[in-house]
Every structure is written in structure tokens, then in C-alpha cells.
Amino acid sequence: METIKQLLNKTGGPHVLQSILGCDWDEETGRVRGNLQIAFDGEEFVELDWETQTWVSKHQDFVTKPMRQKLGEAAEWKNRLENFYIDYLKKFVKYGEKTLKRKELPQVWLLQKSSSSPVTCFASGFYPDRAVLFWAKDGEDLQGDWGEILPNHDGTFQSSVSLNLSSVPPGDWGRYSCVFQLSGVTDDLVTKLEPGRIRTNESTEPEVMLELNSHPPEAQ
Known part of the structure; x- marks a missing residue:
């Protein structure tokens, strides 16, 4: 000094x-x-x-x-x-x-409010937060838009990223997938865009919007 x-x-x-x-x-x-x-x-x-x-x-x-x-x-x-x-x-x-070396992969859901809404890929329960979540077409990063990573109440993390289907022909759905990558883990977690995987509220009366939170979304 x-x-x-x-x-x-x-x-x-x-x-x-x-x-x-x-x-x-x-x-x-x-x-x-x-x-x-x-x-x-x-x-x-x-x-x-x-x-x-x-x-x-x-x-x-x-x-x-x-x-x-x-x-x-x-x-x-x-x-x-x-x-x-x-x-x-x-x-x-x-x-x-x-x-410090703990690695946990998430559960992944595909969510949609209605058939005309974007499909949201929601991953929750992963650790650590050094991860990326994105939509891919034929295995290539589609939008360059990675999901924001947010904390869960239990110390794990969550992320979500949406895909607009308006320009995707139904016959091409199989070419799209949601990809999750966790630092230190070699294999990607890949979720194919398939109608049977998507959870939606479209059939409920009245419609209840699915909420993205740290718990698995319940089918409404």
C-alpha cells in the first residue's frame, strides 16, 4: 500500500x-x-x-x-x-x-399448445449447467439458437427451445430432432420430432396451457 x-x-x-x-x-x-x-x-x-x-x-x-x-x-x-x-x-x-464431476442427463419432452403452435423441446434435470439444447435437421444445428439454461429448485437445470412448424412439411418431420449435449458426455441425447412424442392441450376443454417448469408436464 x-x-x-x-x-x-x-x-x-x-x-x-x-x-x-x-x-x-x-x-x-x-x-x-x-x-x-x-x-x-x-x-x-x-x-x-x-x-x-x-x-x-x-x-x-x-x-x-x-x-x-x-x-x-x-x-x-x-x-x-x-x-x-x-x-x-x-x-x-x-x-x-x-x-464436481457429477453428470446427470435430463428428461426431455416435446410440448405443443395446439397443432398450429411451435413445438417446444423441454429438457429438465441435467447437471452441470455446461450444456446446450437445440433443434437439428439431418443432424445439423438448424437455427443456431440454443435454449437458455435456468436453475431448478433441486440444484439441477432446465432448458427449452422451440421449433416453428409452419415451414416444415409433415413428410419432413422425421428429419428434425431436438439435440441435448452435456459437457463431458460423449453421446448426444436425441429426441426425434414424431407426432406420438408430442404432448398437447389441444383436446382439452377448456384449454389449459402447458407450463414449463422443473417438473415433468402432466398430460392434460
Whole structure:
């Protein structure tokens, strides 16, 4: 704090010094990357450049020898993050493996208010939230429009995405499918667009709209 105050010619009054220190580890590729940032009075002051192993700052004139002596050499911090800190991260992953590596596939429903309405693909109960849900034609992503992921009350997640059938000839329905992909799971969960799979309220009197929530939609 005192070193930065002197470098920036700050005197008197309250000041705030903040730091962020952490490391990322990709278990699949083994890639490791560290992060060290320091902010002064709410403004980023200096950070570690991982690739060049140097300190960088918008106040580059202040990354002087006295400052480096206070911070420590950037290469030393890189080595510390890359080895010492990453060992702790790996231990935490091992201790929490049951929770951190939990994979749960969802149940999937096709829902439609009426025969003229879009068909909604609704997936619920998956974990973690690193997933995508989309409509595909002949196996290819059709719209580039992935469903929004929302939390369920039990800690799992849900998502939904709709398909407008107005331009889809009945004979082509078999070419369409709803695809769910979960990070870390090799096989996609594919639900074919088939009339027998669709739940609708069209036959009810009075019509009751199906609600998308965290529970399986009841046939009305």
C-alpha cells in the first residue's frame, strides 16, 4: 500500500488495495494458467502477464525495481502458481470429485399448445449447467439458437427451445430432432420430432396451457 501511494503520489485519506490470485486447470488437456491482479482504489493497477512472465500496468512507468521488489519477480509468481498452487487445486478437485464431476442427463419432452403452435423441446434435470439444447435437421444445428439454461429448485437445470412448424412439411418431420449435449458426455441425447412424442392441450376443454417448469408436464 505504502509503495503504491508513493509511486502515485497519493497522500492522506482512506485507500483500498485489492488483489485476485488464482489458477485454472484443464483436466482433459493438462493446461494450467495462473492469474494475479492488484487494484488500487478500485482501479486495476498491475497484473501478471502469464505468457511473457512480466508485470504489466497502465502505469507502466511505476513497475520499477522497488515495485518489483515488493511484488516479487513475475517469473517466480508464475512458477508458484504453476506448481504450488495448482497442487492445492488438484487436491480440492479430488476431495470434491463426487460433486464436481457429477453428470446427470435430463428428461426431455416435446410440448405443443395446439397443432398450429411451435413445438417446444423441454429438457429438465441435467447437471452441470455446461450444456446446450437445440433443434437439428439431418443432424445439423438448424437455427443456431440454443435454449437458455435456468436453475431448478433441486440444484439441477432446465432448458427449452422451440421449433416453428409452419415451414416444415409433415413428410419432413422425421428429419428434425431436438439435440441435448452435456459437457463431458460423449453421446448426444436425441429426441426425434414424431407426432406420438408430442404432448398437447389441444383436446382439452377448456384449454389449459402447458407450463414449463422443473417438473415433468402432466398430460392434460
